[in-house]
Every structure is written in structure tokens, then in C-alpha cells.
Amino acid sequence: MIRFDHVTKTYPRSTRPALFDVSITIDRGEFVFIVGPSGSGKSTVLRLALREEQATSGAVLVAGQDLGRLPLRKVPRLRRDIGTVFQDFRLLGNKNVFQNVAFALQVLGKSGHYIRQVVPETLELVGLDGKAKRMPHELSGGEQQRVAIARAVVNRPSILLCDEPTGNLDPAISLDIVHLLDRINQTGTTIVMATHDDDIVNDMRRRVVELSDGVVVRDEEDSLYLPKGDVG
Amino acid sequence: MLGEVGNGLRRNLSMAISVVLVTMVSMYLLGLGLLAQRQADTMKGYWYDRVQVSVYLCNDNPTQPNCQGKAATDQQKATIKGQLQQLPEVKAVFYESEQEAFDRFKEQFRNSPVVSNNLKVGDIPDSFRVQLKDPSKFAVVTSQFEGAPGVASVQDQEKVLKPFFRVINLVTLFAVLLAALMVACSALLIMTTVRQVAFARRREIGIMRLVGASNATIRTPFIVETVLSGLLGAVLAVGLLWATVHFLFNRLLSQILYDRALIGDTDVWFVAPWMVAVVVVVAVVTSMLTLWRYLRV
Structure with a gap:
């Protein structure tokens, strides 16, 4: 589903590469944590997969497309197949919950009939049924992130990219959010989540890719935040 | 958050008004330039008939x-x-x-x-x-x-009239040059406005790009807005031009000059489509260029 093949990314006006010779293969339906300290290159991996940036060298393949060869006009089509969730929710403050989720479908030109059918279903999936008319500022942080997740998955993408989705939430709420992501994963959606929340990673026991200074230092199935055997 | 929205709206409104006004003034001057051209032609025809x-x-x-x-x-x-x-x-x-x-x-x-x-x-x-x-x-x-x-x-x-025609042509050229400068001004202002509006809506635009909205979907509202405010300015300019010709030329000057060698209301209607066309082209081209630079994927 997502493949990084010897990818190096150097940002302009920077001498040190943000990613160096990174190779990762993520299959359809996987749930992968990308962990590492700030500046280790987690966000760069997600930005490359979204084609917000292009690799300096190496190939990035997403949903069967070689992003290095994808013409700019086809980028929107690629992004319709990728949902994205961020630490800061990125909701529109002047729209209520329903409108925020519906916005993602409206700008794709979906019919009002379809929107009125799909949005309530999605809100129910993320546990927000009954809160469609609320404004974002009336919701808790966890609820706002559920709205953002609803917006990310309402178009049924095959991939969901999450950049520190629990970074602004307290531990209990964070676990709820990750369990919601797990439910979405069980419907077949590939999930890539960048995080440095050790509790969550340890609780979920999924594949963990650890980055350090732009290099993959660990890639293990059913793993923990810290390497197995490295206690402390 | 609501305050920010209100603030953005007010700012956009004032920017939209300034686009309307600058378009109006520049199109008025452009119209005057074009009318001066037609006035010169009318006078030439009038005098040539008597030459x-x-x-x-x-x-x-x-x-x-x-x-x-x-x-x-x-x-x-x-x-x-x-x-x-x-x-x-x-x-x-x-x-x-x-x-x-x-x-x-x-x-x-x-x-x-x-x-x-x-x-x-x-x-x-x-x-x-x-x-x-x-x-x-x-x-x-x-x-x-x-x-x-x-x-x-x-x-x-004709020899006697030639210097006179030369002066008229110079005045016309000056008017048209001034109008061209004003058109450039309004293009720059439209550019700034579009950038400002795009900045005020960067959250919406960010989300639209994230969920894979096509470039056309993102750009169309901006282009429609600038074209609409430009058109409003052009319509106001045509009105102003008509008033100038109707009240100043036809009522006042014709009484002083007893002369039929003056432009009239019909000349305004002849010039108006050109003004509207210029506005539409300038609005579409500048907003496309601005957005192309501002909203690169």
C-alpha cells in the first residue's frame, strides 16, 4: 500500500537530510506506529506519502502510484484515497460538527442526498451521534479529534495518516482515540500513526518503525515503544 | 475564533470595496480615454466634411x-x-x-x-x-x-487643421496611457486582494487540499468573487461615464458650442462593452496568476 524505497529527503536550506536511505513497506490493512523523538523524521514520512513534499532521491509508492512521476494535476485524486488527522484537529470554527464532516464531501462535488446519508453514519462510527449540531468550541479535545477523524474517513479512504493525533489529549482520552483508530483499521483501512506516546504504543502491540535522525533504527511486529529487552 | 472570522470578513469586505472603487476609477479613466478617441474621430469627420x-x-x-x-x-x-x-x-x-x-x-x-x-x-x-x-x-x-x-x-x-488634429491626438494618447496605468493599478490591487482573501481562508483551503479537492474547486470561488466585484466597478464606471457625457457634454457644452461635432450617449454604449471585457480579462488573469503562485499543491 505504501512503499518507501531508499528514500532520502533533504529540505532546501538544510545541510542534514531529514530522512536518509529509508526503506519501509506497509501492506494493505496494516496498523503501523512510527515512533522517535522530535525531529527524527516522522512527519516527513507522512508528508512524503501525502505528496506534500517530494523525495530528494529514492521512490515513494502510495496506492500503486509512483509519487515521483505523478503529475501535479493527479495529486488531488491521490489525496482522495488518503485520510489525514493532525495533532491540532484543524476544524473550521464557523461550521458545526455535521458541516465540518460534510465539507470534505461537498468540495469533492458529492450530492446533498449522499452527504445526508453518509455523514450521520460516519458520526455514529466515531461515537459522535447526537452531536451533529454542536460547534467545535463546544466540544472537548477528544470530541474535536473524533470530528477530525470522521472528516478523514467519511470519503472511505484506503489509507489513514495520523500525525501525533493524541498529542493534545490526556492519556485516557488518547487511548479512546487509538481504539477508535483500531476499529477503523478493522474495516480494512491501512493506518500509519506517528507518535511519541509510549503508553499507546505499548497498549496496542502493533508494528513499530522507529526513526532516529532520519534513519530507520528498528522495524518490529507486535512491538513496544522501546526495543524489546531494552528495559529503562 | 468567531472574532477572527468577523475580522476576516470585515477585512475582505473593505478589500472587495476597494477593488470595486479602483476598478471603477480606472475603468472611468479608460472610458474617458476611449471616448476622447471617439471625440477626436467625430471632430475629424465633422471637419473633414467641411474641408x-x-x-x-x-x-x-x-x-x-x-x-x-x-x-x-x-x-x-x-x-x-x-x-x-x-x-x-x-x-x-x-x-x-x-x-x-x-x-x-x-x-x-x-x-x-x-x-x-x-x-x-x-x-x-x-x-x-x-x-x-x-x-x-x-x-x-x-x-x-x-x-x-x-x-x-x-x-x-487640411494644412490649417493639421496642428489642431495633432493636439487632439496627443491628448487622446495621454488619456489612453493614463488609463492603461490605472488598469495596471487595478490589476495589482486585485492581486493583493486575492492574496489577502486566500490568506484569510487558509484553513478552508488547507482542508480542501487535504481531502483532495480539485484545483478548479479551490480556485473558482476566488475568480468568481474578483470578477463580480470587477464587474460591479465596471458598471459603476459606465454609469459615471454616461452621466459625464449626458450632463456635461450634451447639456452644457453643446449649449456653448452650438455644435453637433460632439460625442453622445450612444458613444458610451459603444465603449461600455470594451470596458467590461477589459475588467473580466484583468480580473480572471490576475486572480489565476495570483492563485497559481499562492495555491501551488
Whole structure:
């Protein structure tokens, strides 16, 4: 589903590469944590997969497309197949919950009939049924992130990219959010989540890719935040 | 958060108003430039219709050497008239006697008795007044009749009008240049406005790009907005222009000048589509260029 093949990314006006010779293969339906300290290159991996940036060298393949060869006009089509969730929710403050989720479908030109059918279903999936008319500022942080997740998955993408989705939430709420992501994963959606929340990673026991200074230092199935055997 | 939205709206409203106003002023000036052009054309046509080549004939006390001190005979006059009428460039030929020339001069200078009182019949020789199909072809008449027997001199009024036309053309050119400068100004302002509006909506735009909205979906609202405010400005400019022409030119100036060589309301309607077309092109092109740079994927 997502493949990084010897990818190096150097940002302009920077001498040190943000990613160096990174190779990762993520299959359809996987749930992968990308962990590492700030500046280790987690966000760069997600930005490359979204084609917000292009690799300096190496190939990035997403949903069967070689992003290095994808013409700019086809980028929107690629992004319709990728949902994205961020630490800061990125909701529109002047729209209520329903409108925020519906916005993602409206700008794709979906019919009002379809929107009125799909949005309530999605809100129910993320546990927000009954809160469609609320404004974002009336919701808790966890609820706002559920709205953002609803917006990310309402178009049924095959991939969901999450950049520190629990970074602004307290531990209990964070676990709820990750369990919601797990439910979405069980419907077949590939999930890539960048995080440095050790509790969550340890609780979920999924594949963990650890980055350090732009290099993959660990890639293990059913793993923990810290390497197995490295206690402390 | 609501405050920010309100603030953004107010800012956009004031920017939209400034686009409308600058478009209005620049299109008004452009319209004035175009109308000045049409005014010049109207005047040229008016004067050209009256431009005549005068073939002055020798009279009883000629000063020109060609006359050899004698008046033109009736036979010479008849020959000249016949030759004039045969020229394909000539539309009409009139004979003006000394008495008629004297009367016309008296009438034209009735307000300056010093000039007209000193004139007597015979000071202005009789002449053939030749109207040409194309007034600029006067050289044909000049070359053929200058120095012919019985002809004192050939005078072309186009020569007299030329400096006057040159001034009109210069004024028109200046007006059009000024208008072009104003069009450039409004293009720059539209550019800034579009950028400002795009900045105020960066959250929406960010989300639209994230969920894979096509570039057309993202750009169309901006283009429609700028075109609409530009059109509003253009309509206001046309109204202003109409008022200028209708009240200033047709009511005021025509009373002073007693002249029909002035542009009228119809000229405004002729210029209006050009103004609207310029606005639409400028609005679409500048907002496309701005967004292309601002909203790169």
C-alpha cells in the first residue's frame, strides 16, 4: 500500500537530510506506529506519502502510484484515497460538527442526498451521534479529534495518516482515540500513526518503525515503544 | 475564533470595496480615454466634411506671378471647372464669386469690425471650392492646378487643421496611457486582494487540499468573487461615464458650442462593452496568476 524505497529527503536550506536511505513497506490493512523523538523524521514520512513534499532521491509508492512521476494535476485524486488527522484537529470554527464532516464531501462535488446519508453514519462510527449540531468550541479535545477523524474517513479512504493525533489529549482520552483508530483499521483501512506516546504504543502491540535522525533504527511486529529487552 | 472570522470578513469586505472603487476609477479613466478617441474621430469627420480645397482665381489686380497681371477669362474658368469635375477624387465643385466671398468673410468676422470694415469686395478673389471624397488626397488637386492658367493659388484647409488634429491626438494618447496605468493599478490591487482573501481562508483551503479537492474547486470561488466585484466597478464606471457625457457634454457644452461635432450617449454604449471585457480579462488573469503562485499543491 505504501512503499518507501531508499528514500532520502533533504529540505532546501538544510545541510542534514531529514530522512536518509529509508526503506519501509506497509501492506494493505496494516496498523503501523512510527515512533522517535522530535525531529527524527516522522512527519516527513507522512508528508512524503501525502505528496506534500517530494523525495530528494529514492521512490515513494502510495496506492500503486509512483509519487515521483505523478503529475501535479493527479495529486488531488491521490489525496482522495488518503485520510489525514493532525495533532491540532484543524476544524473550521464557523461550521458545526455535521458541516465540518460534510465539507470534505461537498468540495469533492458529492450530492446533498449522499452527504445526508453518509455523514450521520460516519458520526455514529466515531461515537459522535447526537452531536451533529454542536460547534467545535463546544466540544472537548477528544470530541474535536473524533470530528477530525470522521472528516478523514467519511470519503472511505484506503489509507489513514495520523500525525501525533493524541498529542493534545490526556492519556485516557488518547487511548479512546487509538481504539477508535483500531476499529477503523478493522474495516480494512491501512493506518500509519506517528507518535511519541509510549503508553499507546505499548497498549496496542502493533508494528513499530522507529526513526532516529532520519534513519530507520528498528522495524518490529507486535512491538513496544522501546526495543524489546531494552528495559529503562 | 468567531472574532477572527468577523475580522476576516470585515477585512475582505473593505478589500472587495476597494477593488470595486479602483476598478471603477480606472475603468472611468479608460472610458474617458476611449471616448476622447471617439471625440477626436467625430471632430475629424465633422471637419473633414467641411474641408475644401480652394482654387483661387486670378482677379483684376493679382499679386501672384502666375496670373501675369491679368484676370482669369471666362474660358479659363470653364476649363478649370471642367477639369475639376472630371477628377475621380472630387465629390463636388462650387463657384464662389468675389461678392459671396466678401459676404462670408463679413459674416465670420462680424464680431471684429476692425478686420471686416477694412475689407472691400475684390480683396478676396473668386474661387472654386472643391469638396473631395477623401480629404487627405488634396495633393492631387494642388499638383494639377497650381500654376495652371488663370489660377492664382490653391489652398488646402487640411494644412490649417493639421496642428489642431495633432493636439487632439496627443491628448487622446495621454488619456489612453493614463488609463492603461490605472488598469495596471487595478490589476495589482486585485492581486493583493486575492492574496489577502486566500490568506484569510487558509484553513478552508488547507482542508480542501487535504481531502483532495480539485484545483478548479479551490480556485473558482476566488475568480468568481474578483470578477463580480470587477464587474460591479465596471458598471459603476459606465454609469459615471454616461452621466459625464449626458450632463456635461450634451447639456452644457453643446449649449456653448452650438455644435453637433460632439460625442453622445450612444458613444458610451459603444465603449461600455470594451470596458467590461477589459475588467473580466484583468480580473480572471490576475486572480489565476495570483492563485497559481499562492495555491501551488
